[in-house]
Amino acid sequence: xxxxxxxxxxxxxxxxxxxxxxxxxxxxxxxxxxxxxxxxxxxxxxxxxxxxxxxxxxxxxxxxxxxxxxxxxxxxxxxxxxxxxxxxxxxxxxxxxxxxxxxxxxxxxxxxxxxxxxxxxxxxxxxxxxxxxxxxxxxxxxxxxxxxxxxxxxxxxxxxxxxxxxxxxxxxxxxxxxxxxxxxxxxxxxxxxxxxxxxxxxxxxxxxxxxxxxxxxxxxxxxxxxxxxxxxxxxxxxxxxxxxxxxxxxxxxxxxxxxxxxxxxxxxxxxxxxxxxxxxxxxxxxxxxxxxxxxxxxxxxxxxxxxxxxxxxxxxxxxxxxxxxxxxxxxxxxxxxxxxxxxxxxxxxxxxxxxxxxxxxxxxxxxxxxxxxxxxxxxxxxxxxxxxxxxxxxxxxxxxxxxxxxxxxxxxxxxxxxxxxxxxxxxxxx
Numbered sequence: 458x459x460x461x462x463x464x465x466x467x468x469x470x471x472x473x474x475x476x477x478x479x480x481x482x483x484x485x486x487x488x489x490x491x492x493x494x495x496x497x498x499x500x501x502x503x504x505x506x507x508x509x510x511x512x513x514x515x516x517x518x519x520x521x522x523x524x525x526x527x528x529x530x531x532x533x534x535x536x537x538x539x540x541x542x543x544x545x546x547x548x549x550x551x552x553x554x555x556x557x558x559x560x561x562x563x564x565x566x567x568x569x570x571x572x573x574x575x576x577x578x579x580x581x582x583x584x585x586x587x588x589x590x591x592x593x594x595x596x597x598x599x600x601x602x603x604x605x606x607x608x609x610x611x612x613x614x615x616x617x618x619x620x621x622x623x624x625x626x627x628x629x630x631x632x633x634x635x636x637x638x639x640x641x642x643x644x645x646x647x648x649x650x651x652x653x654x655x656x657x658x659x660x661x662x663x664x665x666x667x668x669x670x671x672x673x674x675x676x677x678x679x680x681x682x683x684x685x686x687x688x689x690x691x692x693x694x695x696x697x698x699x700x701x702x703x704x705x706x707x708x709x710x711x712x713x714x715x716x717x718x719x720x721x722x723x724x725x726x727x728x729x730x731x732x733x734x735x736x737x738x739x740x741x742x743x744x745x746x747x748x749x750x751x752x753x754x755x756x757x758x759x760x761x762x763x764x765x766x767x768x769x770x771x772x773x774x775x776x777x778x779x780x781x782x783x784x785x786x787x788x789x790x791x792x793x794x795x796x797x798x799x800x801x802x803x804x805x806x807x808x809x810x811x812x813x814x815x816x817x818x819x820x821x822x823x824x825x826x827x828x829x830x831x832x833x834x835x836x837x838x839x840x841x842x843x844x845x846x847x848x849x850x851x852x853x854x855x856x857x858x859x860x861x862x863x864x865x866x867x868x869x870x871x872x873x874x875x876x877x878x879x880x881x882x883x884x885x886x887x
Contacts, residue, residue, distance in 0.1 A: 686731065764807070
């Protein structure tokens with residue numbers, strides 16, 4: 458019997474990990490990517506241990522991840538006075554069985570892209586091919602496409618919509634969905650060659666939830682001790698200010714925003730110099746989408762940002778897309794290729810991840826910065842007198858549990874997909 462074919466709309470991180478997972482369990486698939494010539498776009502992202510575990514189980518190990526980033530050693534928050542609020546080890550040094558990785562998003566994406574081509578063949582990814590809609594039948598999905606040659610259709614057993622925050626598949630499922638949500642914050646992103654701070658592989662959040670910097674390296678130091686330092690400068694606009702005049706995800710002059718961070722200058726870190734040391738900077742609003750009641754409609758499922766676009770305050774958007782893909786694979790193994798598998802996937806993830814979307818909208822783990830700001834304006838002599846260590850630890854432990862990477866639970870959990878797992882084939886449906 459020929460295994461049923463699955464179409465994946467979108468060749469981003471979630472779509473590509475889905476393709477690798479389907480290949481692992483013996484299901485043929487094709488990735489439909491609207492971009493003709495994908496390039497290594499973006500700057501830094503973090504892959505949490507729960508996602509790195511899944512990548513390792515896919516045969517994407519430290520040797521490959523080390524080519525696109527480096528293991529994170531520490532996560533730290535710092536007040537407006539430059540003094541430490543909280544710091545803790547991350548990855549292996551925290552006791553996880555898997556590291557946390559800080560990677561260049563574009564290079565990681567292209568590594569996945571090449572891995573799909575190597576394992577599934579170059580025909581597995583069709584570029585310049587945009588999914589514009591779908592019709593469901595009793596036995597499959599008719600997928601409508603726009604290609605370089607004009608409109609076309611493909612038929613598949615399932616359609617996985619992984620096209621990101623602007624997903625056409627989601628728009629068809631929810632034609633009356635609210636517009637993209639923007640809470641008033643702008644982000645400017647860039648990278649600068651500079652000496653790493655603290656441990657040499659530390660993720661540092663500095664400031665308040667309305668005015669902060671996030672800084673971490675995404676490469677190892679070179680012979681001169683310089684690494685590629687990823688930075689994100691964030692500011693919530695005041696009433697009356699408008700970002701829409703500049704557009705979305707635009708390259709902007711560094712001097713157009715750097716002055717907002719001139720006071721972030723300390724004996725151990727000079728933020729203005731770091732920002733102005735970048736060759737390019739990109740501006741975009743901090744956005745997400747309101748949660749939806751289900752990610753699944755019949756034989757169509759959403760995955761990654763198409764399902765749960767979230768603020769990057771928890772550094773888990775890409776990680777959740779990886780976990781989505783692997784969970785979907787496990788459900789296909791358990792239930793066969795059909796609606797029962799998609800329902801099981803939805804039942805497991807939609808509810809808790811929807812809560813995480815709203816939690817990240819409320820500052821996520823950076824909520825500690827808000828608490829300090831509220832209690833002392835971000836300036837303190839003794840952080841324990843402002844925010845006791847037990848309160849800090851409990852706050853972050855609660856977030857890790859909600860995001861799916863609590864240490865004890867993750868270390869004790871069985872593999873999402875055993876290496877020899879294979880699907881039981883098509884589901885018999887009535």
